[in-house]
Amino acid sequence: MGILLLGKDGQLGWELQRALAPLAPLVACGRGECDLSDPAALRVLVAAARPAVIVNAAAYTAVDKAESDAATAHAINAEAPRVLAECAAASGALLIHYSTDYVYDGKKSAPYVETDAVAPQSVYGRSKLAGEEGIRASGARSLVFRTSWVFGEHGGNFVRTVLRLARERDSLSVVDDQVGSPTPAALIADVTAAALLRLDLGRRLGDGESRLYHLAAANPLSWCGFARRIVELAGGRAGGLRFDAQAIRAIPSAEYPTPARRPANSRLDCSKLAADFDLHLPDWQPYLQRMLAQIVAR
Numbered sequence: 001m002g003i004l005l006l007g008k009d010g011q012l013g014w015e016l017q018r019a020l021a022p023l024a025p026l027v028a029c030g031r032g033e034c035d036l037s038d039p040a041a042l043r044v045l046v047a048a049a050r051p052a053v054i055v056n057a058a059a060y061t062a063v064d065k066a067e068s069d070a071a072t073a074h075a076i077n078a079e080a081p082r083v084l085a086e087c088a089a090a091s092g093a094l095l096i097h098y099s100t101d102y103v104y105d106g107k108k109s110a111p112y113v114e115t116d117a118v119a120p121q122s123v124y125g126r127s128k129l130a131g132e133e134g135i136r137a138s139g140a141r142s143l144v145f146r147t148s149w150v151f152g153e154h155g156g157n158f159v160r161t162v163l164r165l166a167r168e169r170d171s172l173s174v175v176d177d178q179v180g181s182p183t184p185a186a187l188i189a190d191v192t193a194a195a196l197l198r199l200d201l202g203r204r205l206g207d208g209e210s211r212l213y214h215l216a217a218a219n220p221l222s223w224c225g226f227a228r229r230i231v232e233l234a235g236g237r238a239g240g241l242r243f244d245a246q247a248i249r250a251i252p253s254a255e256y257p258t259p260a261r262r263p264a265n266s267r268l269d270c271s272k273l274a275a276d277f278d279l280h281l282p283d284w285q286p287y288l289q290r291m292l293a294q295i296v297a298r
């Protein structure tokens with residue numbers, strides 16, 4: 001009756017393997033152990049593991065690709081969480097799941113709070129929202145964390161993309177009219193573990209209690225601002241890159257056309273999470289420094 005983790009090889013899953021290990025016996029599964037597009041396999045897995053807590057870190061996260069592959073995005077981001085929630089409801093397990101800032105349309109001027117209206121602008125956003133809704137409708141005890149702009153040492157993310165481009169190209173243009181908080185995968189994993197401890201692995205949640213929280217690091221900025229900070233902390237030209245931070249050109253989204261529409265405002269107000277669990281949401285920058293140090297050390 002321990003913890004069952006799905007998506008162990010993703011950015012977040014990798015950090016959850018570390019953060020959840022001291023809480024209870026952990027069974028961690030990746031694509032090799034269980035394909036989330038197979039509902040029957042999911043049910044068999046949960047029945048065999050009989051977990052007290054199911055943590056789902058698996059997802060279809062290719063935002064642009066999802067626009068032309070809605071069926072797969074829906075299967076992984078909506079159907080699979082619904083099946084997991086049904087299993088959790090039937091067995092009394094707690095389900096922990098992650099969602100995104102892309103459930104909002106981004107038109108609000110202030111940071112979003114959990115009770116704000118949702119209006120996803122992309123297939124990915126709609127599939128993630130459908131996942132949340134399936135969980136809420138299931139009657140399972142659940143925690144859903146909406147996070148944003150995840151980066152970590154393990155897996156693909158914006159930090160890796162920028163570092164690669166800064167080695168390949170002579171210049172870079174990045175959108176400056178989409179604002180949000182880069183959020184370290186390690187922070188999400190550590191907050192998940194802290195919340196689990198405070199909830200006594202779910203025993204302090206009522207029958208069928210379903211909670212939604214924003215979970216993002218402090219210090220939001222634009223993607224362009226983020227790119228500049230990445231290049232700056234990586235040392236720019238002195239650090240072996242082909243340009244310095246100031247050389248990165250700030251552009252409007254209209255100059256960077258993509259298949260999926262992204263929210264202009266992705267800022268998430270995390271005060272509910274901080275208050276309910278007596279936690280502090282730190283700045284993302286020290287985590288970025290650690291990540292860059294790890295990359296250099298390799």
Ligand SMILES: NC(=O)C1=CN([C@@H]2O[C@H](COP(=O)(O)OP(=O)(O)OC[C@H]3O[C@@H](n4cnc5c(N)ncnc54)[C@H](OP(=O)(O)O)[C@@H]3O)[C@@H](O)[C@H]2O)C=CC1
Nearest residue numbers: 009010011012031035036058059061098100147148149150
């Ligand atoms: N990345 C981000 O910027 C953000 C992410 N989130 C949410 O946070 C959570 C974690 O995201 P993150 O760690 O970044 O995602 P990643 O894309 O890094 O990891 C997702 C994992 O899910 C696995 N997966 C995908 N499809 C299947 C499948 N059919 N069967 C089994 N496993 C599958 C992937 O495997 P494989 O690599 O083999 O495809 C991968 O290991 C997700 O719920 C995501 O929606 C929220 C906001 C921002």
Ligand SMILES: Cc1cn([C@H]2C[C@H](O)[C@@H](COP(=O)(O)OP(=O)(O)O[C@H]3O[C@@H](C)C(=O)[C@@H](O)[C@H]3O)O2)c(=O)[nH]c1=O
Nearest residue numbers: 061063100101148149150158161173174175223256262
């Ligand atoms: C590579 C690049 C991107 N961009 C823009 C495109 C986009 O608006 C922004 C970020 O690009 P990405 O492709 O990394 O963004 P994206 O994949 O949309 O990131 C999102 O992923 C999903 C999973 C989430 O849930 C979100 O919170 C968010 O993190 O930067 C540029 O302007 N110039 C560039 O050279």
Ligand SMILES: [Mg+2]
Nearest residue numbers: 061062063064
């Ligand atoms: Mg992406």
